[in-house]
Amino acid sequence: MKRLGMGLVGPGFVGAHHIDAVRRLGFVDVVAVAASNDASARRKADALGVPKAYGSFEALVADPDVHVVHNTTPNYLHVPVILAALAHGKHVISDKPLAMTAADARVLLDAAQKAGVVHAVTFNYRGNPLVQHAREMIAAGELGPLHFIHGAYLQDWLLEATDFSWRLDPETGGASSAVGDIGSHWCDLVEHVTGQRIVEVLADLTTVIETRLKPLASTEAFAQSGDAHRESIRVKSEDLASVLLRFENGAKGSVSVGQVCAGHKNGLWFEMNGSRASVRWQQEQQNELWIGRRGAANDMLAKDPSLLAPGARAYARLPGGHQEGWADAFCNVMRDIYGFIAADKKPGDPRPPAFATFEDGYHSACIVDAILASHRAGAVWTRV
Numbered sequence: 222m223k224r225l226g227m228g229l230v231g232p233g234f235v236g237a238h239h240i241d242a243v244r245r246l247g248f249v250d251v252v253a254v255a256a257s258n259d260a261s262a263r264r265k266a267d268a269l270g271v272p273k274a275y276g277s278f279e280a281l282v283a284d285p286d287v288h289v290v291h292n293t294t295p296n297y298l299h300v301p302v303i304l305a306a307l308a309h310g311k312h313v314i315s316d317k318p319l320a321m322t323a324a325d326a327r328v329l330l331d332a333a334q335k336a337g338v339v340h341a342v343t344f345n346y347r348g349n350p351l352v353q354h355a356r357e358m359i360a361a362g363e364l365g366p367l368h369f370i371h372g373a374y375l376q377d378w379l380l381e382a383t384d385f386s387w388r389l390d391p392e393t394g395g396a397s398s399a400v401g402d403i404g405s406h407w408c409d410l411v412e413h414v415t416g417q418r419i420v421e422v423l424a425d426l427t428t429v430i431e432t433r434l435k436p437l438a439s440t441e442a443f444a445q446s447g448d449a450h451r452e453s454i455r456v457k458s459e460d461l462a463s464v465l466l467r468f469e470n471g472a473k474g475s476v477s478v479g480q481v482c483a484g485h486k487n488g489l490w491f492e493m494n495g496s497r498a499s500v501r502w503q504q505e506q507q508n509e510l511w512i513g514r515r516g517a518a519n520d521m522l523a524k525d526p527s528l529l530a531p532g533a534r535a536y537a538r539l540p541g542g543h544q545e546g547w548a549d550a551f552c553n554v555m556r557d558i559y560g561f562i563a564a565d566k567k568p569g570d571p572r573p574p575a576f577a578t579f580e581d582g583y584h585s586a587c588i589v590d591a592i593l594a595s596h597r598a599g600a601v602w603t604r605v
């Protein structure tokens with residue numbers, strides 16, 4: 222396998238997992254990280270065992286040993302980082318959301334297509350073996366035509382007024398907080414599993430914690446701040462959302478999204494009901510898939526490669542009974558993307574399923590924009 226050099230901009234919470242995931246592939250060299258200044262870049266590079274450290278993303282994207290640039294910066298930096306990488310003809314793997322608005326995401330999609338490079342967005346839940354199994358079941362017609370596609374993505378890490386993240390500031394996170402941050406994952410996932418696009422939304426958004434106590438020293442996502450020095454700020458973006466959905470095949474749906482829901486750590490789940498059967502998958506019990514039937518006993522399918530649909534089998538890396546998790550699915554996504562790059566495939570060539578592109582990132586941004594527009598208009602049906 223051809224060796225590829227990886228460079229990562231934004232070595233924070235999720236950046237470390239991008240590095241872990243590509244290291245498992247065996248043919249990717251982690252060449253460099255770039256942070257916001259030389260000292261923090263060196264510190265992060267040493268902690269992650271990465272040889273080169275850059276104090277600016279402009280320097281990293283110019284490094285000839287870097288073939289693929291990963292973008293794991295806060296959302297407001299996605300446009301400049303990705304455009305700089307594309308200007309140097311690098312393949313780009315960006316974390317979600319691709320951009321803070323659909324207009325910006327469109328600019329990135331156009332620039333990536335013009336550059337002729339491979340472009341990807343890490344909608345990592347696609348990489349779960351039982352997600353792929355559910356997708357194959359639906360594609361094979363085992364559920365019959367779907368009439369209801371519903372679920373939730375709930376977390377509790379923003380429940381207290383002292384919890385803060387750059388995600389809550391529209392300047393750094395975007396106009397949407399919870400929907401852009403995690404609702405985007407849910408929408409991509411159910412569209413991927415069902416093969417049906419969301420065409421209309423009706424949204425009711427809420428800011429439960431309207432005043433937050435922001436630490437004066439900046440903190441990375443999910444880091445605990447012991448800092449007693451805080452400033453009081455008014456939050457405008459949503460931390461809770463209820464959204465009704467209409468899909469292109471006429472199926473109805475709904476999703477609840479919230480980051481202020483005590484007890485829910487990473488509570489992503491979806492259920493699909495068709496004329497013959499149903500499926501439900503819960504991220505926190507990701508090694509099981511519930512299959513519901515009317516005229517026969519329901520099943521709980523365990524993640525076991527020997528029981529999975531042929532296309533889903535490659536996403537299970539361990540035998541049955543050996544639990545797989547978030548990081549394994551993340552690695553599966555990287556395997557799909559890097560396998561494509563290493564095989565010298567062109568952007569328009571058929572892609573493996575867990576590989577989401579900037580087209581998907583742009584579509585996702587259009588859904589988020591439509592949800593914001595629906596809410597602003599007083600919760601009215603709004604076309605994506």
Ligand SMILES: NC(=O)c1ccc[n+]([C@@H]2O[C@H](COP(=O)([O-])OP(=O)(O)OC[C@H]3O[C@@H](n4cnc5c(N)ncnc54)[C@H](O)[C@@H]3O)[C@@H](O)[C@H]2O)c1
Binds near residue numbers: 233278343
């Ligand atoms: N796919 C997922 O499940 C998932 C999970 C978490 C975050 N994310 C996404 O990943 C991105 C990063 O989120 P995070 O939670 O890791 O945030 P984070 O705050 O933990 O990390 C961001 C990093 O970027 C660095 N940074 C800031 N300015 C920079 C600059 N000018 N140049 C280089 N680096 C700079 C920060 O110092 C920090 O290390 C976001 O877009 C987020 O939506 C995705």
